[in-house]
Amino acid sequence: MSSKDGDTRVVILEAARRLVTEPGRRSVSMAEIASAAGVSRQAVYLHFETRTQLLVALVRHVDEVHGFAALLRKCERASDGRAVLAEFIGAWAGYVARITDVARAMRAAGATDEDAALAWRDRMGGFTRVCAGFVARLEAEGALADDWSASDAADFLATLLSIGNWQELIEERGWSRPRYVRAMRRSVEQSLLDPVQSKTLETAARRRS
Amino acid sequence: MSSKDGDTRVVILEAARRLVTEPGRRSVSMAEIASAAGVSRQAVYLHFETRTQLLVALVRHVDEVHGFAALLRKCERASDGRAVLAEFIGAWAGYVARITDVARAMRAAGATDEDAALAWRDRMGGFTRVCAGFVARLEAEGALADDWSASDAADFLATLLSIGNWQELIEERGWSRPRYVRAMRRSVEQSLLDPVQSKTLETAARRRS
DNA sequence: CCTCAGGTTGACACCATGTCAAGCAAGGAC
DNA sequence: GTCCTTGCTTGACATGGTGTCAACCTGAGG
Structure with a gap:
């Protein structure tokens, strides 16, 4: 224009x-x-050059428009790892809503096209790194449940929050976004975070209020 | 021949x-x-008639050969809901390993073909019903964490144990099967089951041994 | 005025799914 | 033995997608 x-x-x-x-x-x-x-x-x-490359460019384009990086930076300003994660899950739920269609197209392409599959895997790798960052912070703060290795926890977190699961719950099963956020926060809290510290924090919070 | x-x-x-x-x-x-x-x-x-119908038939065929129904019946003989679930997760990990390729083909077809998508959704519906059965049993035994509705718990369980997540962890991230089973059991235990009852049972078990 | 980058048009190769028609081969009924 | 049916083969074709090629056009800048 x-x-x-x-x-x-x-x-x-x-x-x-x-x-x-x-x-x-x-x-x-x-x-x-x-x-x-x-x-x-x-x-x-x-x-x-190819349809696949167009899709790859499309994914980048959409990311730029909607600013995943900014979203991430904002979440990371939260007080501690636990809060970062809770914050992120909320923001992520909204973000995925905006990119889900592009992601689906990309994944569909990956079903038949090797390059598309590669590109998708690459993206997932990026997401895993983000999750690994969260886990590292939790670990540093002693908030990671001690029956998880950092690497397992990152993989698991990335899988739990994957776009596929978002689509499964929200698009296939018709969950609302808050319902998704609640379930994910709860699940992450309870299966990844150190229960002892959780208890302490909860008690402290109750006392404060 | x-x-x-x-x-x-x-x-x-x-x-x-x-x-x-x-x-x-x-x-x-x-x-x-x-x-x-x-x-x-x-x-x-x-x-x-069509490629899609061939795939649908293939899925049925593979199910018949490997007997999901029998596997399920076997798990359900366990002593209580909690044990059923633990048992099932182990068996499921092995079962998915045998059907993963067919499932992938089916899902790929669903990316472009409406009918294939329908068929896949149908199958997933069946799996959700199985999970709902587990949840119902847990609930009846008072072992379901009280912050989960039965319907949410079933959806969440089905999503957590979905073939997609299995593929993500085992094929993409190279997890071993025991690693998968351990993580899933732990996550289900901690985020779905009633922590109070869990504690009691654990203590009882320790006392027994 | 010429050039050239960016676009257009139209043809083509290739490959997939799905359809159609004609033919063939073996086995059972008579 | 003939006939018919069943199950399969052969080869052609329509349709629709991706990706390639060549020739042409057009406007802006040197």
């Missing part, structure tokens, strides 16, 4: 996002994306 | 299973299945 205008590339990505987000859609072809972007099919190939 | 031999249908299903189970495979075409079954591509269509 301005000067050099749309950077066709972005126009295409936005069109793709719009299509992918359309309810009830089961797959999006390059031709559809092109036409939705008001551009020829070939133009899409001028900007993205 | 003999007289009336293989009921071509079964030969095809076995070939499909073999292919799908092949390591590193990313998708299986009708042509491949046909040739692996030593039969023409059209013959496959004489037995299965």
